[in-house]
Amino acid sequence: MPKNLTPIANPDLSQEHPTVLEIDLGALKHNLQVLKSRLQQKTKFLAVVKAFAYGSDALKIAQTLEEEGVDYLAVAYTSEGIALRDGGIRLPILVLHPQPDQLSRCIDRCLEPSIYSPRLLRAFVKTAEEKQQTDYPIHLKFNTGLNRLGFWENDVDRVNELLQNTRSTKVKGLLSHLAASDDPAEKEFTQAQLKQFEKIGKELVEKLGYQPLRHLLNSSGILNYPEAQFEMVRSGIALYGYGNAPEFDAELKPLGRLRTVISQLHKIEPGESVGYNRAYKAEAYQLIATLPLGHADGIGRQYGHGKGQVWLQGQLAPIIGNVCMDMLMVDVTGLDCKEGDPVIVFGPEHSAEDFARGAGTISYELLTGISSRVPRQIIDSTR
Structure with missing residues (x-):
C-alpha cells in the first residue's frame, strides 16, 4: 500500500456518490393530513412502511409517523418489523406476510402477524403456546378476490374451532386486500369485495363474541370508497405522494x-x-x-x-x-x-x-x- 494512502474503514457514500435521494418529511406530514381529512374521526390509521418505506428510509419515516399520531404500522416481513423495534419504534406493527419459521421472532419483538392460512394459524398457535402466551394479538386475512393470500369465506368455522381450543391467541384484526380500488371500470368488482368482507366480518364476530379491528381500504380505497372505512384503514403509496389518479395526485406531495x-x-x-x-x-x-x-x-x-x-x-x-x-x-x-x-x-x-x-x-x-x-x-x- 502506498505510504500516503490512508485506509477508510467505513466510507461515507454521501460524500462520494453525486446522485442523492432527497426525502422530505414535510411532504409525508402533508400527505398524512390529506388522507386523514377523508376519514371519520374514530377511524384508525395504519401506515405501510414495508420495502424500506417504499424505497426511502423506513426508520425515519416510522419515527415521523409515530410522532404524527398514526395508530399502526405495517411491514411485509418479520425482519422489517424487527429493524423498526431495534430503532425504538413502539407502535403496534403488523407483519403482512410472515413465514412459519419467523413466528417465534414475531412474538419476541411484539409484532402482530397477519395469519392467512390454516397451516400458518396452526403453526402460530403452537408457537404461542410453547412461549406460554395469553391472548397474543393476531390479524386474520381473508381472500375476497385478489387471490394472493388469505383464508376462504368457508374457512370461518375451521378458524373459529382452532381459536376456541387455545387461550394463547386473540384476534386483534380482520383484513382483506382490494384488487382494483384505483380502477373505475372495476367498481362493481370492488363493491362485491366490500360486501363479502362485511359478511365474513359478521360471521366471525358472531362466533368470536367480540369485535376485532376490520381494515380493508388501501390508499385508493380511502380515496374512492370512504363508506367502507370500518375501524381502520391502511395507506402505503399515497403517504409517499402518489394517489393512482391525477385528481388525487394534485392533492399530494411526492416524498x-x-x-x-x-x-x-x-x-x-x-x-x-x-x-x-x-x-x-x-x-x-x-x-x-x-x-x-x-x-x-x-x-x-x-x-x-x-x-x-x-x-x-x-x-x-x-x-x-x-x-x-x-x-x-x-x-x-x-x-x-x-x-x-x-x-x-x-x-x-x-x-x-x-x-x-x-x-x-x-x-x-x-x-x-x-x-x-x-x-x-x-x-x-x-x-
Whole structure:
C-alpha cells in the first residue's frame, strides 16, 4: 500500500456518490393530513412502511409517523418489523406476510402477524403456546378476490374451532386486500369485495363474541370508497405522494426527489453512436450529457431508448441508448447546460409516476427499486 494512502474503514457514500435521494418529511406530514381529512374521526390509521418505506428510509419515516399520531404500522416481513423495534419504534406493527419459521421472532419483538392460512394459524398457535402466551394479538386475512393470500369465506368455522381450543391467541384484526380500488371500470368488482368482507366480518364476530379491528381500504380505497372505512384503514403509496389518479395526485406531495448532476458533455456528429452495442445513432449534430446513475442505482435498462426522461433547465431530456450499470446518457441538444449542472430524475418537478409510465411500469416499482448505494438525505420542508 502506498505510504500516503490512508485506509477508510467505513466510507461515507454521501460524500462520494453525486446522485442523492432527497426525502422530505414535510411532504409525508402533508400527505398524512390529506388522507386523514377523508376519514371519520374514530377511524384508525395504519401506515405501510414495508420495502424500506417504499424505497426511502423506513426508520425515519416510522419515527415521523409515530410522532404524527398514526395508530399502526405495517411491514411485509418479520425482519422489517424487527429493524423498526431495534430503532425504538413502539407502535403496534403488523407483519403482512410472515413465514412459519419467523413466528417465534414475531412474538419476541411484539409484532402482530397477519395469519392467512390454516397451516400458518396452526403453526402460530403452537408457537404461542410453547412461549406460554395469553391472548397474543393476531390479524386474520381473508381472500375476497385478489387471490394472493388469505383464508376462504368457508374457512370461518375451521378458524373459529382452532381459536376456541387455545387461550394463547386473540384476534386483534380482520383484513382483506382490494384488487382494483384505483380502477373505475372495476367498481362493481370492488363493491362485491366490500360486501363479502362485511359478511365474513359478521360471521366471525358472531362466533368470536367480540369485535376485532376490520381494515380493508388501501390508499385508493380511502380515496374512492370512504363508506367502507370500518375501524381502520391502511395507506402505503399515497403517504409517499402518489394517489393512482391525477385528481388525487394534485392533492399530494411526492416524498422523494432523486437528483444527480451532469458528469460530462459530448458533442457528437451525424452517424456517431452512443453507449453499449451502439444502441443509439445520431441523425444530426447533438449534445449528449452523461449522468452518474444507472441500473445498479435502480434506473433499469427499460428506461433507455427515450422511454425515460429527466428534468433539467426546466425541460425534459430523453434517455438515449442503453442504460449502463453506473451511468446513463441523455440528449440535451438545445439546452443551456454545463458539466456539474443539477438534474432531477423524479420528484415534485417530474413525478415518479410520469417517469415510470414511459417504460410501462408504475411508481411503486421505481420508488422501491432505488439502490441502497444511493445516499438518502432527510429534509423537512415544514421547518
